[in-house]
Amino acid sequence: MEFKEKQSIYIQIADYISEQILLGFWPPGERIPSVRDLAASLEVNPNTVVRTYEFLQAKNIISSQRGIGYSAAENAIDLIQADRRERFLETELPEFFKTMYLLNISLEDLRTRYAKFVAVEYPSTT
Structure with missing residues (x-):
């Protein structure tokens, strides 16, 4: 993934994760990559991915279950579309x-x- 200079990397990763969910690659209710796996595939520091996951959890787009990992929320698509639509329109x-x-x-x-x-x-x- 190539990152833009004008936006925080963790926000760009959040947009990437959101896009994967919208495209159906990481469906709601199913596991998304672990912090380490995503950090390795994107070639970023795991702490950056942790920050991204915390950001997405605060927006209720993903959730964490101890021992299982992170997964997209059941209503993740609606939440992502509403957030991105508002950002785009504004x-x-x-x-x-x-x-x-x-x-x-x-x-x-x-x-x-x-x-x-x-x-x-x-x-x-x-």
């Missing part, structure tokens, strides 16, 4: 609209490109 969408306006990109252009994106990136859902 921070990213206004900048996106500004760019669309400045470059004279129509909603029809956007609709066409979005359809192509979904067909290529997520063909099993169309």
Whole structure:
């Protein structure tokens, strides 16, 4: 995983974990990788993953069971979608609209490109 400089690594890892849950790779109710396993696969310090897991636990997206490990909460998908939707609508969408306006990109252009994106990136859902 390549990390961006403008955002804390633990937040980027939380976004990665959330994406894995949304994509169904780590379904709700099932175990997610241990701190050590995830740290090794992402090539980060285990303490960073601990911080990420604590952050996600505080948001009730994951939970820990002694002796079993961490798992995605049953309602993790709803919680993640609500959080990410709010973040997108409040921070990213206004900048996106500004760019669309400045470059004279129509909603029809956007609709066409979005359809192509979904067909290529997520063909099993169309």
